[in-house]
Amino acid sequence: xxxxxxxxxxxxxxxxxxxxxxxxxxxxxxxxxxxxxxxxxxxxxxxxxxxxxxxxxxxxxxxxxxxxxxxxxxxxxxxxxxxxxxxxxxxxxxxxxxxxxxxxxxxxxxxxxxxxxxxxxxxxxxxxxxxxxxxxxxxxx
Amino acid sequence: xxxxxxxxxxxxxxxxxxxxxxxxxxxxxxxxxxxxxxxxxxxxxxxxxxxxxxxxxxxxxxxxxxxxxxxxxxxxxxxxxxxxxxxxxxxxxxxxxxxxxxxxxxxxxxxxxxxxxxxxxxxxxxxxxxxxxxxxxxxxxxxxxxxxxxxxxxxxxxxxxxxxxxxxxxxxxxxxxxxxxxxxxxxxxxxxxxxxxxxxxxxxxxxxxxxxxxxxxxxxxxxxxxxxxxxxxxxxxxxxxxxxxxxxxxxxxxxxxxxxxxxxxxxxxxxxxxxxxxxxxxxxxxxxxxxxxxxxxxxxxxxxxxxxxxxxxxxxxxxxxxxxxxxxxxxxxxxxxxxxxxxxxxxxxxxxxxxxxxxxxxxxxxxxxxxxxxxxxxxxxxxxxxxxxxxxxx
Numbered sequence: 001x002x003x004x005x006x007x008x009x010x011x012x013x014x015x016x017x018x019x020x021x022x023x024x025x026x027x028x029x030x031x032x033x034x035x036x037x038x039x040x041x042x043x044x045x046x047x048x049x050x051x052x053x054x055x056x057x058x059x060x061x062x063x064x065x066x067x068x069x070x071x072x073x074x075x076x077x078x079x080x081x082x083x084x085x086x087x088x089x090x091x092x093x094x095x096x097x098x099x100x101x102x103x104x105x106x107x108x109x110x111x112x113x114x115x116x117x118x119x120x121x122x123x124x125x126x127x128x129x130x131x132x133x134x135x136x137x138x139x140x141x
Numbered sequence: 142x143x144x145x146x147x148x149x150x151x152x153x154x155x156x157x158x159x160x161x162x163x164x165x166x167x168x169x170x171x172x173x174x175x176x177x178x179x180x181x182x183x184x185x186x187x188x189x190x191x192x193x194x195x196x197x198x199x200x201x202x203x204x205x206x207x208x209x210x211x212x213x214x215x216x217x218x219x220x221x222x223x224x225x226x227x228x229x230x231x232x233x234x235x236x237x238x239x240x241x242x243x244x245x246x247x248x249x250x251x252x253x254x255x256x257x258x259x260x261x262x263x264x265x266x267x268x269x270x271x272x273x274x275x276x277x278x279x280x281x282x283x284x285x286x287x288x289x290x291x292x293x294x295x296x297x298x299x300x301x302x303x304x305x306x307x308x309x310x311x312x313x314x315x316x317x318x319x320x321x322x323x324x325x326x327x328x329x330x331x332x333x334x335x336x337x338x339x340x341x342x343x344x345x346x347x348x349x350x351x352x353x354x355x356x357x358x359x360x361x362x363x364x365x366x367x368x369x370x371x372x373x374x375x376x377x378x379x380x381x382x383x384x385x386x387x388x389x390x391x392x393x394x395x396x397x398x399x400x401x402x403x404x405x406x407x408x409x410x411x412x413x414x415x416x417x418x419x420x421x422x423x424x425x426x427x428x429x430x431x432x433x434x435x436x437x438x439x440x441x442x443x444x445x446x447x448x449x450x451x452x453x454x455x456x457x458x459x460x461x462x463x464x465x466x467x468x469x470x471x472x473x474x475x476x477x478x479x480x481x482x483x484x485x486x487x488x489x490x491x492x493x494x495x496x497x498x499x500x501x502x503x504x505x506x507x508x509x510x511x512x513x514x515x516x517x518x519x520x521x522x523x524x525x526x527x528x529x530x531x532x533x534x535x
Contacts, residue, residue, distance in 0.1 A: 012281040043283050043395065069304070069402055071296035071348040073288060078275035079268060081288035089293045089348070091397045101284045101397035114304040131286055 006080040010129055017044040019058050024130045027122045031098055033059045042098035063120035065092040065134055068099060072109040088112050092134050106135030142417055143387060147534035149242040150374035150381035151495045152367050153182025158329045159362035159480035159489070163263040167203050170363030171258035172215050178254065178365040179216075184377055187219045189367070191250035193237050195257035196228035198277065198483045199264030212256055223250075230278060230519025231431065233257070234366075234488040235389070235526035241368045242384050251369060257488040258363030262480070270359045278520040280395045292356055294396050294521050295434035296348035302403035302436055303350065305451075310350055312454025314341035316435035317355055317477050322463045324474025326505035329489075331360055331480040357433045360480035364492045371534075382498045385420065385512070386529035388413030396521040403436075406525035407444030407516070414527040415446075419535050420512060422446035427513035428468060429494045431487055432475035441516045442470065445527065469507045472497060487517035491528065498532050 013021055020043075023030040032041035034048035035055045047054050070090035077085060088104040090112065104112050105121065118134035125131050155177025157170050171194070179186050194207040210224045227237040237255045244250040265273060275290035302308060318338055324330035336354070344354035374381035390406025393399045415421060422428075428447055432438035443453045447468055456462055462470035473479045473493035476486040494515040496502050512531040518524055 009276075009281070009285045011283070011286050014282060017282060043280075043398070069297045069301035071293050071300055071351070073293055073296075073348045074346045076271055076292060076347050076353075077288055078272050078290050084288065087288055089287055089289055089297065091297060091402065099397050099400070101287050101289060101395075103287050114301060125286065129286075 005083060008080050008125060010125060014044070016046055020044050021129060024122060024132055027130070029061045029063050029120045029132050030058045031061050031094070031096060032056045040096045040098050042094070042100055062095045064095040065118050065120070067104065067112060067114055067116045067118055068093045069114055070104060070112050072112070090134070092118060103133045104135065105133045111136070145239070145242045145246055145387070146385055146417055147383050148246045148371055149368050150371050150383045151530070152184070152369055152374050152378050152381060153178040153180070154364070154366045154492045154495050154499070155181060156329055156364035156489065156492050157362060159360045159482060160331045161262040162361050165361065167197060167200070167258050167260040167264070167361070168206070168211065168215065170260070170361060171207070171212055171256050174258065174363040174365040175212060175216055175254060175256045178367050182367045182377065184252065184367070186216060188252045189218050189254045190220050190222050191241070191244060191253040192218070192221055192224040193227045193241060193253060193255045194224065195233045195237070195255065195484050195488060196226055197259040198273065199260045227255070228484065230484055230523070231433070231487045232517045232519035232524055232526045233484040234491045235387070235515070235517040235528050238368065238384065238491065238528060239387050245368065245370050251373065253368045254365060255368070256363070256365040257482070257485045259483040259485055260361045261483050262360035264361070265359070278523070283395055284397060289396070292351055293348045295356070295436055296351040297396070298402045298440070298522070299351055299434070299436040300349070302440065305403055308439070308451060308454050310342060311338055312458055313350070313355060313435045313439065314338045315454060315457035316432065316438050317341050319457045319462045320432060320471050320475045320478045323472045323505055324478030326464060326503070327474050327479060330474045330478050332474070332478045351434065355435050357476040357481035357486070360482055362480065362482035362485055362489070364485060364488050366492055366495060380499050380532055382495045382530050382532060383534055384528070385531045385534065386414040386416070386418030387527065388417065389524060389526045391524040393523055394520070399522070403440060404444060405440065405522055407441050407527070410525040410527045411445040414514070414529050418529040418531070420529060422514070425512050425514050426469070426510040427472060427494070427497055427507050428470045429490045429513060429515040430471050431490060431516045431518050432471050432477050433481060433486060435477070437518065437522065438471060438475065445514065445516070464505055472502065472505055472507065490517065491515050494530055498530055
């Protein structure tokens with residue numbers, strides 16, 4: 001394989017999502033909340049995708065979630081992730097009802113299951129970004 | 142409900158073999174496919190007044206040529222009033238069919254040529270293809286940084302589907318085997334050697350539980366079709382293939398925002414299409430179900446009503462979907478066996494649907510096929526598109 005190790009892709013940030021990434025840098029998981037219709041919103045939107053209101057605020061999420069679905073990537077990943085094999089990609093459902101893509105860390109990949117409870121941890125990507133990831137709630141030591 | 146039932150028909154199809162052709166320029170696949178479609182239709186090329194080229198992903202330069210009327214010039218078409226690219230990823234051909242039908246039915250167009258060609262087999266490297274499909278259609282803010290790519294996406298659907306239904310890996314592998322049975326009979330397919338469950342199960346794990354032989358591979362290829370009014374179609378061909386029903390549901394852009402990754406919008410899209418056609422799944426002679434990975438063929442097959450949820454796997458395993466089976470499914474071998482040409486995967490599938498209904502499918506012809514359903518999906522399974530075609534208008 002003549003593929004050189006590529007740098008990790010960094011999030012291409014939309015201006016209105018900046019508060020999310022600023023909070024993540026301080027180990028805080030925030031989502032939007034619509035003050036008009038009460039919807040919790042992720043990923044960050046320009047306006048509430050439920051009622052179109054601009055009256056949207058940021059709230060701190062509990063960081064608790066369950067694994068909706070997952071996969072252990074064992075081979076043929078994007079170039080920048082070859083060094084990470086095996087890694088777990090998962091869709092997690094936050095206690096606040098919204099879904100996000102993340103990685104499950106802090107356990108053996110083969111121990112991940114659908115519907116297992118997880119909690120947020122923050123992993124440093126570079127000086128500018130920390131990525132919210134999730135680990136099993138009863139973290140094996 | 143759409144008023145297009147029975148108003149337009151396919152009159153010609155063309156396709157070049159799917160494979161690796163490093164010496165062949167992409168434009169050849171486009172022009173040869175279009176030429177075959179025009180000959181198949183038996184019309185004068187200058188009857189075509191509207192050209193809808195699909196987008197090609199391997200090269201922005203080539204794609205720009207498609208946008209800027211190269212097909213019209215290469216074919217020497219003299220009466221084209223508009224050349225306009227249609228692109229909805231894997232749903233392009235289905236969207237183009239609907240749009241073409243609307244243009245014809247409104248009187249804006251009379252005879253429309255749709256052409257797809259791409260060179261993802263030799264125009265990009267294997268890793269280049271993986272990298273392309275770890276960004277194309279994947280959110281650069283919310284998913285790319287987590288190592289998401291198309292195999293992991295298919296695996297995420299597969300894992301949840303297995304969790305909810307108890308479907309086994311063997312049943313998923315049976316989809317690949319079923320499609321290969323058809324591809325063995327398809328001269329345009331890349332993979333034509335018999336495939337066994339054991340071979341699928343022994344292939345390299347990509348993203349659990351998805352294995353290498355459960356993944357499509359990218360190739361070069363092209364195909365084309367021609368649509369005209371039902372009236373004109375009856376004048377030029379013995380066997381017009383009518384558009385009878387269509388339904389579509391767009392569900393998401395970012396895969397992780399999809400609330401049901403093991404169902405998507407297929408049930409709703411299917412219901413709309415069958416209602417419009419005035420037909421039921423039991424009336425279908427063929428199910429041409431989009432299959433970039435076995436999970437999506439399984440979900441589409443079940444959600445459209447060809448099996449109860451969780452019971453489709455047994456049908457693929459038992460041979461119900463094989464040549465000679467009671468529900469012939471994905472009869473060109475699909476992207477898993479004919480090969481994936483980007484947006485062309487579903488273009489090939491709709492061309493196959495028409496081919497079967499025209500009775501031109503050679504060794505794999507489904508006898509007396511009258512009605513067929515075809516599905517397509519684009520992006521990260523962002524939509525569910527269903528088209529019903531038939532040789533008569535019920």
